[in-house]
Amino acid sequence: MAQFKVGILGATGAVGQKFIRLLQNHEWFKIEALGASERSAGKSYKQAANWIESIPMPEDVSGIEVRNCTASEFGDVDFVFSGLDSSVATEVEADFAKAGIPVISNAKNYRTDPTVPLLVPEVNPDHISMIDKQTFTEDGSGWIVTNPNCVAVPLVMSLKPLYDNFGIKSVILTSMQAISGAGYPGVPSLDILGNVVPFIGGEEPKIAAEPLKLLGRLNDGVLQHADFPIQATATRVPVLNGHMLSIAVQLEKEADAEEVKKALKEWKSPIGDLKLPSAPNFPLNVFDDDFYPQPRLHADSQKGMQTAIGRVRNSNVLSISYIAMAHNTIRGAAGGAILNAELLVKKNYIK
Secondary structure, rough: OEEEEEEEEEEOOOHHHHHHOOOOOOEEEEEEEEEEOOOOOOOEEHHOOOOOOOOOOOOOHHOEEEOOHHHHHOOOOOOEEOOOOOOHHHHHHHHHHOOOOOOEEOOOOOOOOOOOOEEOOOOHHHHHHHHOOOOOOOOOOOOOOEOOOOHHHHHHHHHHHHHHHHOEEEEEEEEEOOHHHHHHOOHHHHHHOOOOOOOOOOOHHHHHHHHHHHHOEEEOOEEEOOOOEEEEEEOOOOOOOEEEEEEEEEEOOOOOOOHHHHHHHHOOOOOEEEOOOOOOOOOOOOOOOOOOOOHHOOOOOHOOEEEEEEEEEOOOOOOOOEEEOOOOOHEEEEEEEHHHHHHHHHHHEEE
């Protein structure tokens, strides 16, 4: 496989740093350029970044000169990953796409655009054909693909086998979200130590809407969203990594806990035969032990790319309930975006 030159936008932030860490020694992708705000541009990455990852800053990026996040300064890359803040992502990502530089974004800004794929490769790989409807460039060379909210990923990974096998009428969930999901410096210590914060601004609408796009079906090139209500409560808990969800589902076709567990365990990833470097060998891990999954024990499973499921049981209110958990900054952010890029290489959208 040819090696592609990659740029990272928002490289000094928490998501940008995670991109840098995960791209070390990647088989297909090599970091060529780093972009950040004007105050960082012109400095070496070592000077510009307050490095918060748990490994030392990689030497091969520490001396790279940080660039402004403008397409004219990234003409030497094949595509960019965007870890930009939503306050600037709309204009910056569009400018890159219009310049013929594909954008694989972690930002929320284009997730609801009807021509932009909201992508989890194991759930909706066929949605990448939506790229063909984008009009950033006449020749189709520039486009945008997004990955979902960090809660939507384990939610939709767990719902996909149920949706396909039984259908879904409604979902109620409470998320217990790790503090790393708030970025850096994140949640004040006096708010979160020994405490649970029962609301995260802006999260619940995304959790309710994004799975419906992800589970949607293409009909003559037009995406028809799944149609069932999702009631979400988003909370912040004193856990470093790993968003845990307590989920209850009303199925269209009634099934008991053993049937649901069987469907989850027997589910096959549609990208399993593509040999993508970041794809987990076992995307779902269904536990029989009622004490699992736990963020501290399982968030890093399969290099942080696995969704863990446990406590599958019959519900006294809806059909079924269970726990799902995934690493929020890897599977739910930078790692998910890198997996998206790998799929786009395999499907010849990145050339």
